[in-house]
Amino acid sequence: MxxxxxxxxxxxxxxxxxxxxxxxxxxxxxxxxxxxxxxxxxxxxxxxxxxxxxxxxxxxxxxxxxxxxxxxxxxxxxxxxxxxxxxxxxxxxxxxxxxxxxxxxxxxxxxxxxxxxxxxxxxxxSSKLSGEVEIDETFVGGKNGNRHKDKKVEKCQGRSYKDKVPVFGILERGGKLIAKVVPNTQARTLVPIVKKNVEVGSTVYTDGWSYKGLEGKYEQLSVDHGKHFYGETYVTDDGEIIVVSTNGIENAWSLFKRRLKGTYIRVSKKHLQKYVDEFVFRFNTRxxxxxxxxxxxxxxxx
Incomplete structure (x- = not known):
């Protein structure tokens, strides 16, 4: 009514x-x-x-x-x-x-x-992702700067995750997201996830981190955030517009973290995958x- x-x-x-x-x-x-x-x-x-x-x-x-x-x-x-x-x-x-x-x-x-x-x-x-996909990791956990002095963790900046839980994500541009809680961010852990969920021949965009093992089966293009390079757009001889960036999946991570902080405040490592799955479901049915x-x-x- x-x-x-x-x-x-x-x-x-x-x-x-x-x-x-x-x-x-x-x-x-x-x-x-x-x-x-x-x-x-x-x-x-x-x-x-x-x-x-x-x-x-x-x-x-x-x-x-x-x-x-x-x-x-x-x-x-x-x-x-x-x-x-x-x-x-x-x-x-x-x-x-x-x-x-x-x-x-x-x-x-x-x-x-x-x-x-x-x-x-x-x-x-969900079926396999294809076409243009972006891959990236995020780290879930409190900010070290917000901790009390006696609870701060040394050398945990950048890709160090001694005090955080890594989550690996794959986003098909204009399509679906896949995300998994992972034990580490080593290529031997992440590359099999890509191969399982992304069609061979797809173009994979990364943030500059080395994903050894994708060569040959995927076209891999990167942006180097460490040098403050966040992407570029160019046109091929055939008129195809190529956008090299990982902005899409980074935006997804931003939404994910805002939801965690805004609703749940704190999530245990034991149950984190379920909260990740909830976010993926919402994202894919947006x-x-x-x-x-x-x-x-x-x-x-x-």
Missing amino acids: KGESLYTVFSKALSSEKKAIKYFEKMRWDGKVVSPFDATSKVYKCGNGKYKCKNTGKYFDVKTGTPFANTKLPMKKWLLAIFLFQADNGSISSCQLARFLEITQKSAWYMLMKIREFTTKANAN NFTDSQRFDLLLRNIA
């Missing part, structure tokens, strides 16, 4: 547990119920949202075989949590979600971590509507 927020409209659409279950059934089965025990079996509809698989004699519901199978939280709260998670541009903290859903902060944190696992699955469905992004998450869950 006019004047109502999208959250209010969505809340009304899932105002009961029955409506929430019906919505998830539509996402999972699209009108044709399939037994999770035997996909070829005939299915009988029973009461209270239950179904029976004829071939196995087992009962099931729409949550059977999904991450929601053993949850004690109602589907209504799960779907609202997923909607709030993907609809907020700056993400949502467990404290905020707890207030919205009227649950404990511990339960809200658990829900958000499970939803981040769903974004990991959605990201895994042109989606809230409804499209919400349905994409639900389909991956189902």
Whole structure:
């Protein structure tokens, strides 16, 4: 209705547990119920949202075989949590979600971590990157200058990451982003990630750091930030415009760090990959509507 927020409209659409279950059934089965025990079996509809698989004699519901199978939280709260998670541009903290859903902060944190696992699955469905791609690393951790004197770390400037966690990213220009938490920034660690996720023959733009092992299979062009050289544009004899820079992925890293600081303040190394996956999912669906992004998450869950 006019004047109502999208959250209010969505809340009304899932105002009961029955409506929430019906919505998830539509996402999972699209009108044709399939037994999770035997996909070829005939299915009988029973009461209270239950179904029976004829071939196995087992009962099931729409949550059977999904991450929601053993949850004690109602589907209504799960779907609202997923909607709030993907609809907020700056993400949502467990404290905020707890207030919205009227649950404990511990339960809200658990829900958000499970939803981040769903974004990991959605990201895994992406095809290889191709064409022009930019690769770069960023380092997650507090600024050394902001630490107390007795907690400062010596010689941690530049590419040193003694006090930080490295994250490696690959961005297809005008396309998708792939990002992984890595143990180090050595070529033997990063090059296999590039080969796995980038089509052979693509043009790879780097920030001047040496990625030995890409030669021959990829065209590699670099900018040297150490010499304050951030890129150039030139035109080939065929009229093709070439932009040598890594500005695209650096902008992505800037967004990622602002989101971490603005919403979560601090993220542990143990769970960092899930937060990276959340950001990648948001970035790769930046042109989606809230409804499209919400349905994409639900389909991956189902």
